[in-house]
Amino acid sequence: MKITAGLTAQPTISPNSVDGTGNSELVLCPHCDLAQYLPVLAAGEEAHCDRCQQQLDARQYDPILPPALYAASALLMLLLANLFPFVSMAIAGNRSEIHFFDTSAVLFNQFHQSLAILVWLIIQAVPAFCMLAVIYLKIGMLYRLPARIWVARVLFMLKPWSMVDIFLMGLLISFVKLVATAEISLGMSFWAFCLFCLLHLRTFQVLDRHALWASIAPSPQPVLRVKEGHTGLSMQLKLCHCCTAVMPIQQKRCSRCYTRVYARLPASLQKTLALLLTACVLYIPANVLPIMRTVSLGEITDSTIISGFILMWQNGEYPVAIIIFLASVVIPIIKIAVMFWLCFLASTPTLSKGKRNGIIYQLVDWVGRWSMVDVLVVAFMAALVRFGLLASVYPKIGAVLFAAVVITTMLAAVSFDPRLLWDHQPSADNPQAYLNTEGVIK
Ligand SMILES: [Zn+2]
Numbered sequence: 001m002k003i004t005a006g007l008t009a010q011p012t013i014s015p016n017s018v019d020g021t022g023n024s025e026l027v028l029c030p031h032c033d034l035a036q037y038l039p040v041l042a043a044g045e046e047a048h049c050d051r052c053q054q055q056l057d058a059r060q061y062d063p064i065l066p067p068a069l070y071a072a073s074a075l076l077m078l079l080l081a082n083l084f085p086f087v088s089m090a091i092a093g094n095r096s097e098i099h100f101f102d103t104s105a106v107l108f109n110q111f112h113q114s115l116a117i118l119v120w121l122i123i124q125a126v127p128a129f130c131m132l133a134v135i136y137l138k139i140g141m142l143y144r145l146p147a148r149i150w151v152a153r154v155l156f157m158l159k160p161w162s163m164v165d166i167f168l169m170g171l172l173i174s175f176v177k178l179v180a181t182a183e184i185s186l187g188m189s190f191w192a193f194c195l196f197c198l199l200h201l202r203t204f205q206v207l208d209r210h211a212l213w214a215s216i217a218p219s220p221q222p223v224l225r226v227k228e229g230h231t232g233l234s235m236q237l238k239l240c241h242c243c244t245a246v247m248p249i250q251q252k253r254c255s256r257c258y259t260r261v262y263a264r265l266p267a268s269l270q271k272t273l274a275l276l277l278t279a280c281v282l283y284i285p286a287n288v289l290p291i292m293r294t295v296s297l298g299e300i301t302d303s304t305i306i307s308g309f310i311l312m313w314q315n316g317e318y319p320v321a322i323i324i325f326l327a328s329v330v331i332p333i334i335k336i337a338v339m340f341w342l343c344f345l346a347s348t349p350t351l352s353k354g355k356r357n358g359i360i361y362q363l364v365d366w367v368g369r370w371s372m373v374d375v376l377v378v379a380f381m382a383a384l385v386r387f388g389l390l391a392s393v394y395p396k397i398g399a400v401l402f403a404a405v406v407i408t409t410m411l412a413a414v415s416f417d418p419r420l421l422w423d424h425q426p427s428a429d430n431p432q433a434y435l436n437t438e439g440v441i442k
């Protein structure tokens with residue numbers, strides 16, 4: 001196991017040994033299933049998997065106070081972001097001012113309920129819940145509050161769906177689009193929202209997941225010492241993805257967090273392929289149908305994702321045009337193509353190259369959510385630009401379909417089990433795999 005230290009911290013025991021006090025903990029890598037004993041880490045240290053370099057644990061200097069303070073500050077900023085004017089826009093003597101909540105409320109009033117609820121969830125409800133959950137769990141570490149297991153489960157499940165960072169990017173793109181034709185003024189709430197984004201990000205950076213679950217209950221450990229370098233599957237062990245506990249393969253639910261646990265996600269490839277095919281089907285109308293209707297001096301123009309990009313390019317707004325093109329066209333196509341390729345590799349043992357493809361999987365999984373930026377741009381502009389026939393923006397069905405494409409591809413990545421890429425790769429219990437993949441036994 002590779003240990004990377006923070007400032008001056010050093011591991012307190014040898015990475016590959018078990019100390020006599022039972023402080024060393026068996027973990028299975030969530031990406032490649034390799035069994036390793038996790039040493040006691042000092043503050044600031046991280047432990048990475050020997051085989052795939054996935055981070056297995058990261059120790060914070062103080063696991064309780066900083067996350068709780070950052071989360072409480074973030075919640076305060078979110079409250080302030082909802083209290084004061086967010087952004088105002090002036091055009092030809094007319095002024096439109098919106099509050100942060102209007103971003104979803106206007107859509108709801110314009111009968112785009114599905115888009116309104118989605119936007120409200122990903123920029124208000126889910127981020128607020130995450131911050132509340134962090135505060136509750138941190139206080140719970142001190143006072144043993146009830147239902148911490150369920151709160152922690154929902155927190156880590158919802159974390160990828162908190163998209164305040166993407167909304168901030170959407171705001172900047174919208175400003176670049178609008179600033180040529182209108183005067184934009186930023187209200188108090190806008191700056192509060194920027195601070196909220198930073199504090200929200202920082203809260204998750206300092207959140208010590210391992211310490212959090214350890215405070216709820218000690219990690220269940222196999223009775224017998226197991227061999228490192230073997231996969232969990234070969235030793236009849238499996239990993240709880242929610243709380244990282246290790247348990248016998250015949251046990252159905254995790255004894256710590258009660259999550260249903262599988263050695264490999266059932267029908268992972270079939271589910272992933274079904275979701276990818278759905279995304280492909282949705283992607284065509286999402287690009288053909290308009291995502292936005294613009295009214296300017298009585299003239300109505302419907303724009304698709306591509307025509308919006310072409311217009312921005314012709315207007316010389318190259319950086320924004322490139323961002324929109326990457327987020328809305330390149331990333332979804334690459335993500336769908338890469339996920340299809342990974343499904344093919346996972347079902348073709350002789351082709352699997354775990355380490356490289358594991359990194360590619362993590363990359364497309366992370367970058368995929370940024371495709372939501374165009375949908376959020378449309379939502380924000382529809383809320384702000386409301387001057388009747390003079391200038392107005394309305395969302396169209398293409399935006400809803402494109403949001404569905406992004407959600408479907410995110411679900412496809414969640415359904416994919418990356419351990420399938422490693423099941424025919426070298427490990428101590430499967431040395432023959434070296435022959436299959438590298439031609440030599442190492
Ligand atoms: Zn690994």
Ligand SMILES: [Zn+2]
Binds near residue numbers: 254
């Ligand atoms: Zn668990």
